[in-house]
Amino acid sequence: MFRSWLRSSWATARNTGPAFATTRRFCASDSAADASTSKVASTRVSDFCACWPPGPLERDVRSRISPGGMTTVRVTRIDSEASMAAILLDVDGVLHVSGEAIPGAADAVAELRENGHRLRFVTNTTTRSRAQLANELRSLGFEIEDDELQTAAAAAVEALAGKRVLALTMHAIVGDLEGIELVGEGAEAVLLGGADETPETNLVFSYMNLARAFAELELGADLYCLHRNRWWQTKHGPQFDAGAYVAGLEYAAGVEAIVLGKPSASYFAAACKALDADPHMAWMVGDDLESDVAGAQGIGMKTILVRTGKFRPDAVERARTQPDGIVSSLRQLPQWIEEHL
């Protein structure tokens, strides 16, 4: 329905003059246990008793018998908890590129799970619904449940539920915007999504639609975007993304967009909250220095950059923010985590 609206809007504008002369309404119908990531020794001192099994994964357990016969056990590292991390994994460029799995990535996800790490998949993908994307990832061999996948569309629902919104987004995610009243005019907010490699992008970000969005901003609507990425990596090379449209509307209307997906602090905070993790003890793994590394560091997370997807060596050398670690691909992450946590 949404796609047909965009087409009919364009046709209406072309044939009858003023665009969007009629109001169209649209609906979206069509503990975990706390796990420290710190390498800092966790020290417990206790009287030895039968309920103090050190556990098979513990290391460096030392005991001392006092002159009075009391045994004190000091555990300087408890692997069964201390080495289990909360890890956020970017999707595009980390798990796959253009629908082709990155070699070893699926096995790495499985190994991270086997090692007890808590995972959440965080994506700025705006061209497929969460269910579609989860299905595609499963078809590529990844173990993933729908509710482990955090999308920018879900963040939009959190921020805009109940509001009248002019949404320039791909049709595929309209179902994920349930709770938002999608309108053609009289909007309280304008929401921009991302581009994809199909002709639908031409329709969503047509001049008429951007001009309609500009008009709504001039009338007082707030500007939101699912992300403002400049480009994304495809198997054919870098592809122009919709961040330029966000910047264009900001420039024209003299406003500043609110980013809902990465690198917004609220997006990362929500992901950490879903894992019941302290951001300072959680890790973000991504291929994007801006959206992934700088964004996650903004709320105090530790970060790992992969040399796949959008990774560019010269960008790392120029960047003011540096990740805590760099690995060749997700395949190397389990070993890196084992060595550094």
Ligand SMILES: [Mg+2]
């Ligand atoms: Mg990415």
